[in-house]
Amino acid sequence: MSKIELRGVSKAYGATLALRRGDLSIDAGEVHVLIGSNGSGKSTLCKILAGSVRPDGGEILIDGKPVTITGPRSARDHGIGIFYQELSLAGHRTVSENICLSDMPVTRAGFVDRDALEARAARYVALFASVAGDGFSADTTVENLRADQRQLVEIMKALATEAPVIIFDEPTSALDRAQVDRFFEILRDLKAEGRSIIFISHRMDEIFAIGDRVTVIRDGETVGTERIADTNPAAVIRLMVGTQDELAPTNGAPHATAVARTFVLTLQNLSGKGFANVSFEVAKGEILGFGGLHGQGQSSVLRAIFGVNPVASGEIVLGGKTYAASNPREAIRRGLAYVSGDRGRDGVISGRPILENVTPIHYLRQKLRLARPAALADRVRPALEALHTKFGGLGHPINSLSGGNQQKIVIARWLIDRPDVLLLDDPTKGIDLSAKTDLFALIRKLAAEGMGIVLYSSEDAELLNNADRILVFNGGSVRRELTGADRTRYNLYQAAYEAA
Amino acid sequence: MTDATLPTTRPGGLKRLVERYPFLPALVIALVLLALNGFYQPRSVSFIGITGLTKTYLALMMLAIAQTYVVYAGDIDLSAGAIVSLVNVVIVVMMEKMGGSGFSVVAALGLGLATGLACGIVNGVVVAALRLQAIVATFATSIFFTGLALYVMPVAGTPAPAAFWRTYGGRFFEIPFVFYAVVVLAIMLYVLARTRLSTQLLAVGDDAQAAFQSGLPVTRIRIQGYALCGLFAALAAFCVTGDTASGDPLVGGKMTLFSVAAVVLGGSALSGGYGTVIGSIIGALIIGLINSLVFFVGTPSEWQNLVQGLAILLALMAGILVGRRARA
Numbered sequence: 151m152s153k154i155e156l157r158g159v160s161k162a163y164g165a166t167l168a169l170r171r172g173d174l175s176i177d178a179g180e181v182h183v184l185i186g187s188n189g190s191g192k193s194t195l196c197k198i199l200a201g202s203v204r205p206d207g208g209e210i211l212i213d214g215k216p217v218t219i220t221g222p223r224s225a226r227d228h229g230i231g232i233f234y235q236e237l238s239l240a241g242h243r244t245v246s247e248n249i250c251l252s253d254m255p256v257t258r259a260g261f262v263d264r265d266a267l268e269a270r271a272a273r274y275v276a277l278f279a280s281v282a283g284d285g286f287s288a289d290t291t292v293e294n295l296r297a298d299q300r301q302l303v304e305i306m307k308a309l310a311t312e313a314p315v316i317i318f319d320e321p322t323s324a325l326d327r328a329q330v331d332r333f334f335e336i337l338r339d340l341k342a343e344g345r346s347i348i349f350i351s352h353r354m355d356e357i358f359a360i361g362d363r364v365t366v367i368r369d370g371e372t373v374g375t376e377r378i379a380d381t382n383p384a385a386v387i388r389l390m391v392g393t394q395d396e397l398a399p400t401n402g403a404p405h406a407t408a409v410a411r412t413f414v415l416t417l418q419n420l421s422g423k424g425f426a427n428v429s430f431e432v433a434k435g436e437i438l439g440f441g442g443l444h445g446q447g448q449s450s451v452l453r454a455i456f457g458v459n460p461v462a463s464g465e466i467v468l469g470g471k472t473y474a475a476s477n478p479r480e481a482i483r484r485g486l487a488y489v490s491g492d493r494g495r496d497g498v499i500s501g502r503p504i505l506e507n508v509t510p511i512h513y514l515r516q517k518l519r520l521a522r523p524a525a526l527a528d529r530v531r532p533a534l535e536a537l538h539t540k541f542g543g544l545g546h547p548i549n550s551l552s553g554g555n556q557q558k559i560v561i562a563r564w565l566i567d568r569p570d571v572l573l574l575d576d577p578t579k580g581i582d583l584s585a586k587t588d589l590f591a592l593i594r595k596l597a598a599e600g601m602g603i604v605l606y607s608s609e610d611a612e613l614l615n616n617a618d619r620i621l622v623f624n625g626g627s628v629r630r631e632l633t634g635a636d637r638t639r640y641n642l643y644q645a646a647y648e649a650a
Numbered sequence: 651m652t653d654a655t656l657p658t659t660r661p662g663g664l665k666r667l668v669e670r671y672p673f674l675p676a677l678v679i680a681l682v683l684l685a686l687n688g689f690y691q692p693r694s695v696s697f698i699g700i701t702g703l704t705k706t707y708l709a710l711m712m713l714a715i716a717q718t719y720v721v722y723a724g725d726i727d728l729s730a731g732a733i734v735s736l737v738n739v740v741i742v743v744m745m746e747k748m749g750g751s752g753f754s755v756v757a758a759l760g761l762g763l764a765t766g767l768a769c770g771i772v773n774g775v776v777v778a779a780l781r782l783q784a785i786v787a788t789f790a791t792s793i794f795f796t797g798l799a800l801y802v803m804p805v806a807g808t809p810a811p812a813a814f815w816r817t818y819g820g821r822f823f824e825i826p827f828v829f830y831a832v833v834v835l836a837i838m839l840y841v842l843a844r845t846r847l848s849t850q851l852l853a854v855g856d857d858a859q860a861a862f863q864s865g866l867p868v869t870r871i872r873i874q875g876y877a878l879c880g881l882f883a884a885l886a887a888f889c890v891t892g893d894t895a896s897g898d899p900l901v902g903g904k905m906t907l908f909s910v911a912a913v914v915l916g917g918s919a920l921s922g923g924y925g926t927v928i929g930s931i932i933g934a935l936i937i938g939l940i941n942s943l944v945f946f947v948g949t950p951s952e953w954q955n956l957v958q959g960l961a962i963l964l965a966l967m968a969g970i971l972v973g974r975r976a977r978a
Contacts, residue, residue: 222865240856240861252865261844
């Protein structure tokens with residue numbers, strides 16, 4: 151009998167189906183790997199098990215008995231612990247307090263039992279004592295730790311649940327070799343104790359080093375479970391790709407290859423927070439794609455170029471001149487444009503009319519101080535029409551529009567005064583299909599007119615269909631460049647899961 | 651990097667010290683202010699002077715403590731002052747109705763605590779369970795509580811019975827009552843700091859989502875923070891009543907933002923997750939010392955508000971600069 155079993159679990163966020171039919175069966179004493187491309191639903195599946203997301207349908211069985219998991223507390227009571235990819239640490243608390251946070255020992259008088267707390271935390275700190283590095287001790291506050299050390303604390307916290315089932319959602323992304331080795335030794339001990347481990351990683355070598363079985367999820371659906379001993383990386387990737395391994399259509403045929411390529415943007419060994427040694431050049435009229443699993447540095451590079459995040463070292467050349475990415479204002483003046491998929495944070499000026507949402511860049515680039523609304527409206531309309539934006543009137547608040555049309559407004563902002571380079575940071579997140587079609591038609595048109603475009607998309611089909619070249623990111627640096635006929639789903643996944 | 655004027659045992663010693671005791675900058679400011687007070691008015695640092703200062707500002711200290719617990723969790727309570735007003739009029743009216751005997755005082759205080767607790771729970775439910783914005787929601791409840799206070803006592807001026815304010819201003823074994831209150835308060839805070847709730851509030855303030863994912867009952871913890879705030883606001887009301895010896899339905903209104911200022915002066919982060927109760931007490935003390943200093947220096951009355959405001963700004967800046975330097 152399986153320790154834990156999921157049958158047909160589903161979850162939708164609004165109109166987006168994050169998980170269509172999740173099936174999973176975990177035995178006691180095994181390390182079970184979950185694998186799938188971006189947005190395939192593996193993290194959603196884990197969050198459902200951990201109680202931080204409620205499923206819409208399906209069944210969860212523990213030891214053969216159906217259970218309802220109502221929240222993180224209830225998951226713990228059912229014997230499920232989790233390591234969160236985005237970490238769940240309290241920055242101002244100490245390592246010990248974080249390890250014991252969810253279940254602090256108390257004395258009979260109701261006070262926190264400091265001695266018991268320290269003693270319990272010390273057990274888990276000791277597990278990693280040989281690899282934790284300088285400045286790591288049980289009484290350090292978490293905000294003073296390095297990224298890898300924080301990840302170790304989150305691992306210790308997951309271990310401290312002492313749960314029979316522990317989920318590790320990308321626990322090794324910031325760890326060095328020795329730390330991963332130590333972690334795997336601990337996992338093997340847990341396995342020997344008969345505990346079940348669900349393991350997600352973006353490194354194929356790790357998956358094959360530690361896993362017993364692997365379950366592949368594609369487009370929100372479980373497509374198969376294999377014993378690791380009976381399979382190989384190529385077969386797993388083929389299962390992830392499924393029947394979609396057609397050659398990327400070349401409807402956006404490379405424009406600039408024949409002519410002498412003039413580079414509008416060149417990066418030389420750029421490093422910063424979340425990425426290292428990134429070099430590439432974008433030619434006039436080219437669409438350069440950023441691919442790979444989500445959060446491997448793609449966004450960080452784009453945001454660094456646009457001056458949102460600091461650059462540690464390296465050089466950026468923009469239109470033939472070196473450029474210090476100091477802040478977005480400077481970037482805009484130099485002819486850069488940036489559109490983020492996170493409209494709420496980076497794009498929409500919430501609650502304000504459409505006109506005001508389209509014009510801020512125009513004001514900045516033309517150094518406008520005063521403008522007549524009617525004159526502005528004349529400049530704005532063509533930009534909006536180019537995208538087939540549907541709106542009631544320029545005076546209507548932007549919030550009255552659908553997500554897709556809001557994003558079109560944000561993009562139209564950049565079209566009044568054409569930039570030289572357009573940076574797209576997962577621009578289609580959460581927008582409908584027809585808006586996506588309009589968007590990519592426009593992007594290809596802009597490229598044809600000579601704009602250099604960098605497109606990061608977490609949807610692989612968008613990349614394969616639209617990018618002339620694809621740089622595959624893994625662990626903050628470029629692993630592989632895919633051009634021409636190499637631009638296939640198979641190659642994309644293989645590079646994305648390559649050892650960092 | 652660290653400040654060379656302070657002795658440090660090892661590199662980063664000051665940084666460690668401030669990290670461990672975030673109220674240190676505030677303590678330095680308070681001591682400087684105390685010295686200035688003594689310079690301009692030597693009697694102000696005498697035993698009687700200190701007693702008077704404590705008697706007057708114990709209420710603000712209590713309210714600053716109250717505010718600290720909600721700020722721990724990243725919330726804020728703009729109704730704290732209104733709760734003080736409400737509890738003030740409730741206990742004065744109750745004591746008057748029951749004839750002002752010793753028993754009536756005790757009964758009224760019990761009712762006062764219950765009132766404060768109830769107000770705190772209302773705030774907590776509105777903010778944490780109904781998920782309204784803390785600033786706006788508690789601003790709304792502050793108007794509501796003030797309305798209740800005006801219903802209980804439409805006009806200020808009903809006196810508190812002598813048994814009550816004589817005790818507050820009196821002495822036992824030659825030691826002023828307020829010092830006993832301070833000792834009891836210190837024990838209470840020591841106990842509270844050792845409960846699970848303090849750590850849980852701070853963890854919620856650090857990152858509510860992370861705390862939820864760790865299995866903490868975030869909503870309940872935030873409500874408990876507001877409940878604690880209501881209780882300490884009631885204690886603040888007792889001090890106000892002891893100090894002013896009368897009921898006034900608007901007495902606490904001005905105190906709300908002073909309590910927030912005291913929390914910030916004490917080194918706590920309004921965004922939550924970081925701070926100390928001691929710091930807030932010292933912050934309240936700083937505000938009190940500034941007020942008395944402005945008076946002792948002989949500022950003309952029409953300039954007093956302006957000078958007070960500037961002085962509080964300066965204290966805030968000094969505290970933040972020292973804290974930032976030490977933590978950089």
